[in-house]
Amino acid sequence: MSQDTSTREREEGAAAPLAAESSGARRFFRAPHVRARLARWRARHPSAARWLSLAVTVLAALLVQMALQMPNTQAGLRPSAFVRLPAEAIIGAVVLLYLPRRARIVAAALAGALVGWLAVLDMLDIGFTEYLGRPFNMILDWGLFDDARSYVADSLGSTAALGLTVGAIALVVALVVLVALSAVRLGSVLARHRARAARGALIAGTVWIACTALGVQFAGAPLASRHAAAVAKAQARTVRDTVRDEAAFGKEARADAFGNTPPAQLVPDLRGKDVIFTFIESYGRSAIEDPVMAPGVDGTLAARTQALAKAGFHAKSGWLTSATYGGGSWLGHSTFMSGLWISNQQRYRTVMASDHLSLTKVFAKTGAWDTVGVMPGVVKAWPEQKYYGLDKVYNAFQLGYHGPKFSWSTMPDQFALQQFQQREHGRERGKPLMSEIILTSSHQPWAPIPHMVGWDQLGDGRIYGPIEKAGKKSADVIADSTASREEYGKSIQYSVTALTQWLQRYGTEDTVLVFLGDHQPIARVSGNHASRDVPVSIVAKDPKVLQKIAGWGWTDGLRPAHTAPVWKMSAFRDRFLTAYGSVPHPSGE
Numbered sequence: 001m002s003q004d005t006s007t008r009e010r011e012e013g014a015a016a017p018l019a020a021e022s023s024g025a026r027r028f029f030r031a032p033h034v035r036a037r038l039a040r041w042r043a044r045h046p047s048a049a050r051w052l053s054l055a056v057t058v059l060a061a062l063l064v065q066m067a068l069q070m071p072n073t074q075a076g077l078r079p080s081a082f083v084r085l086p087a088e089a090i091i092g093a094v095v096l097l098y099l100p101r102r103a104r105i106v107a108a109a110l111a112g113a114l115v116g117w118l119a120v121l122d123m124l125d126i127g128f129t130e131y132l133g134r135p136f137n138m139i140l141d142w143g144l145f146d147d148a149r150s151y152v153a154d155s156l157g158s159t160a161a162l163g164l165t166v167g168a169i170a171l172v173v174a175l176v177v178l179v180a181l182s183a184v185r186l187g188s189v190l191a192r193h194r195a196r197a198a199r200g201a202l203i204a205g206t207v208w209i210a211c212t213a214l215g216v217q218f219a220g221a222p223l224a225s226r227h228a229a230a231v232a233k234a235q236a237r238t239v240r241d242t243v244r245d246e247a248a249f250g251k252e253a254r255a256d257a258f259g260n261t262p263p264a265q266l267v268p269d270l271r272g273k274d275v276i277f278t279f280i281e282s283y284g285r286s287a288i289e290d291p292v293m294a295p296g297v298d299g300t301l302a303a304r305t306q307a308l309a310k311a312g313f314h315a316k317s318g319w320l321t322s323a324t325y326g327g328g329s330w331l332g333h334s335t336f337m338s339g340l341w342i343s344n345q346q347r348y349r350t351v352m353a354s355d356h357l358s359l360t361k362v363f364a365k366t367g368a369w370d371t372v373g374v375m376p377g378v379v380k381a382w383p384e385q386k387y388y389g390l391d392k393v394y395n396a397f398q399l400g401y402h403g404p405k406f407s408w409s410t411m412p413d414q415f416a417l418q419q420f421q422q423r424e425h426g427r428e429r430g431k432p433l434m435s436e437i438i439l440t441s442s443h444q445p446w447a448p449i450p451h452m453v454g455w456d457q458l459g460d461g462r463i464y465g466p467i468e469k470a471g472k473k474s475a476d477v478i479a480d481s482t483a484s485r486e487e488y489g490k491s492i493q494y495s496v497t498a499l500t501q502w503l504q505r506y507g508t509e510d511t512v513l514v515f516l517g518d519h520q521p522i523a524r525v526s527g528n529h530a531s532r533d534v535p536v537s538i539v540a541k542d543p544k545v546l547q548k549i550a551g552w553g554w555t556d557g558l559r560p561a562h563t564a565p566v567w568k569m570s571a572f573r574d575r576f577l578t579a580y581g582s583v584p585h586p587s588g589e
Contacts, residue, residue, distance in 0.1 A: 057189055060182035064089065067115045067179045068228045072125035072135065075528070080219035085208050087226045088115070093201045096187040097194060104187050112183025116176035118231050131522050133325030133532070138235060139242045140345045144328075154408040155445050155474040242346065249347050253340060253354045257574055259587025263366045269548060269581040271368055271432075273540075274425065275512045277360065278437040279333060280495045281377075282444065282488070283517025285319065285533040286526040288559060292482070293489030300493040301559040304500040308539065308558075311504045316546055317537040317560040318553070320569040322519040325532050329377075330384075332518035332534075332569065333438070334358075337388065339573030352387045359573045361389030362582075363434035372424050374399070374437040376409070376416045388436065394423065403461030404468040409440040411461060412450035414498040416440075418458050421506050432510065442495045444522060446487035447477040449494055455505060481524050488525050496558070503539060513539040514576075535560050536572070548579045 042049040068086045071077050092111055096104050124136035153161035190197040210216075211224035258266070287297045305315065323343045324331040334342040334351060337358040342348050363369040373385065373393040385393045396410040399419040406412060416439065425433060441450060448471020453463055477483045503513055517534030520526045537558050540546060552575070555561040567575070578584075 057185060060185040063179055063182045064112065064115065064186065067119040067175070069225060070119040070122040070227075072122040072129075072231065074126050074130055077126065078219075081221070083218055084221070084225035084227070085204065085211065085223055086228065087208055087224065088228045090201055090204045090208060092183075093186075093190055093197065094205075097190055097197055097201065101191070104191060105184055108183040108187035109180045112180035113176050114232075115183070115228060116179030118228050118235075119179070120172050120175060121235060122231060130524065131326045132328060133520075133523065135234075135238075137238055137242060137344065139239055143345060151408055151444075154405065155478060242344075245344075246346055246350070249340075250350055253338075253351050253356050254588035256356050256587045257339075257584045258357055258362070258577055258582060259355070260585035261583055262585070263368075265581075265583040265585070266362050266366050267577060267580045267582055269544075269579075270512065273510045273512045273542075273545070274433045274435075274508070275363065275369070276435045276437060276514065277337075278439060278499060278513065278515040279329070279336075279518045280439050280492070280499070280515060281329060281442045281518060282521040283442060283492055283495070283534060284322075284520030284526060284530070285535065286520055286530050287489060287492045287517075288535060289562065290485065290489075290526070292485045293492070296489050297492050297496075298559060300496055301557070304496060305557040305559070307504055308500055311507070312541045313503060313507060313539050314541075314543070314546060314556070315537050315539040315558050316549060316552070316554040316556060317535055317558055318555065318564045319533045319560055319566040320516060320536050320572060321566060322517070322532045322534050322569050324519045326519065326522040326526075329438075329518040335569045336516065336518075336572055337436075339570050341568065341570045352384055354387075358388050359576065360434060360436050361387070362577065364389030364391070368431060369434040370429060370431045371434045372436075374416055374420045374424075374435065376401075376411050377438055377440045377443070379410065390436065394419070399423075401461040403464035406441065406448055406450055406464075406468055406471070407445055407474050408443045411440075412464060412498070413439040413441040413495050414450070414452060414455070414502075415458055415461050415464075417498060417502040418455060421502065425506060439495050439499065441498070442488070442491035444484075444488070444525075445474045445478040446484060446491045447472040447474050449487060449491050451494060452497060452501070455501075485525050488521055500539075500558070507541065509541050511541065512545055513537075515539070533566055534569075552579075 128136040208224045323335040373390040378395040401411040516536035
């Protein structure tokens with residue numbers, strides 16, 4: 001006997017006992033000696049064989065039941081959620097009872113695989129709702145898994161990322177395959193006991209109808225369930241709406257209130273000013289109003305407002321409702337800059353390929369400003385530079401940093417700001433400067449967090465080595481809600497301090513700083529029912545700059561009042577352009 005033959009026989013022998021429990025599945029295992037060996041074992045141990053068969057059947061039924069009833073929210077993930085009478089199981093049993101053998105096997109396997117896949121989608125909904133505040137979109141969201149893998153690698157290490165990736169793929173495959181095999185097993189059992197199964201299906205159907213009519217509940221939810229059918233219907237609706245949205249948004253993106261405005265009529269009231277748009281990662285309303293985080297953050301905002309006032313700077317602040325939550329920062333950035341509601345990756349791709357004016361490109365179009373981007377979070381090619389109208393972009397590798405990463409963040413905000421000062425803002429130039437800066441130190445998992453050092457001590461960043469080593473570890477914070485909230489608050493304090501100290505130290509009479517959060521932090525930090533609001537502030541020395549927005553009703557200082565106006569983030573672009581003298585000349589209508 002050859003080595004290959006011996007190996008194949010061992011593999012078949014190991015797989016046969018599980019598959020042979022289903023008469024329909026036996027056709028996949030042709031070797032006569034395997035079936036003979038199994039028959040001899042059953043003959044020698046009839047009682048054990050019966051109990052094993054019963055155990056496999058019960059486990060198959062439990063697995064199918066759990067897959068059919070898998071909740072799609074974390075709050076619904078409790079044992080009582082699985083104690084339901086699913087209509088899909090009753091209908092499936094009736095169909096399988098009256099199908100011929102070959103058709104029954106195929107139908108059971110396909111139906112089981114579908115139920116397993118719907119359970120996977122339910123689990124993805126739980127994860128996406130927890131982190132992004134919305135369900136999983138199976139048309140648009142596959143690309144986000146690579147970002148998730150990168151985030152885990154940066155936070156917990158490449159080994160953990162690889163292990164979790166392999167584990168997740170194995171779980172998905174195992175769930176779909178095992179539910180399919182379980183459905184085949186149950187179909188075969190039903191066929192062997194056709195009369196009793198038919199009576200049971202009739203009784204179960206009658207009970208389901210009665211429970212539905214009477215509104216019978218268990219643990220606060222209807223006992224009669226059609227959860228899997230509802231999930232399938234919701235997914236189909238999502239696919240339909242996604243396809244429709246692509247066409248509708250394409251038309252919306254072609255219309256631009258300022259698309260045909262001559263350069264001379266764009267932001268004339270800001271001519272000569274160095275305008276800086278800065279995003280603070282995950283800077284949300286919860287940082288200012290949550291009882292755990294607010295004391296520290298509010299204290300920092302108050303102290304920095306006073307320090308800026310002493311330096312001659314004044315601020316007004318309000319609220320914007322972000323198009324994203326918990327992550328997807330680029331959706332918040334593009335919503336703010338484009339004046340369009342960019343709530344998914346499809347819309348993002350559409351607007352990036354369009355001629356719709358971004359707020360930053362407005363300055364480039366005038367020809368009166370140099371434009372630059374500082375993007376320490378960008379670690380690969382960034383074609384979006386063209387859409388944003390930036391003459392030059394500094395990514396993570398172009399800022400001269402030789403210190404340690406702070407989890408996901410490639411460098412501390414203070415260092416990135418100092419490099420901006422040295423490379424661009426502090427240089428002599430023939431035109432004023434418009435800048436877009438995206439700060440990263442407040443990106444989850446919020447450990448370790450850098451702290452402020454002397455601005456003249458930053459060097460090439462090696463000073464951060466001991467600071468990073470002394471900081472908390474990501475693994476100690478990432479799964480602890482209380483610790484995450486505390487560290488998140490500290491990270492916001494750091495980012496706000498770094499930015500406002502930079503302004504206090506290097507700002508001039510002509511500096512105008514607009515800074516805001518891109519989105520709220522994840523639900524583990526902000527809470528399950530948090531808004532999507534983020535703070536936004538405009539800071540300047542020249543009183544005329546803030547006088548232009550006096551009618552907005554914003555709060556004086558860096559902390560917006562609870563009752564300050566709340567606008568959709570997509571409304572800011574047009575309001576800002578109008579406030580500073582831009583004249584609308586629509587295009588694409």
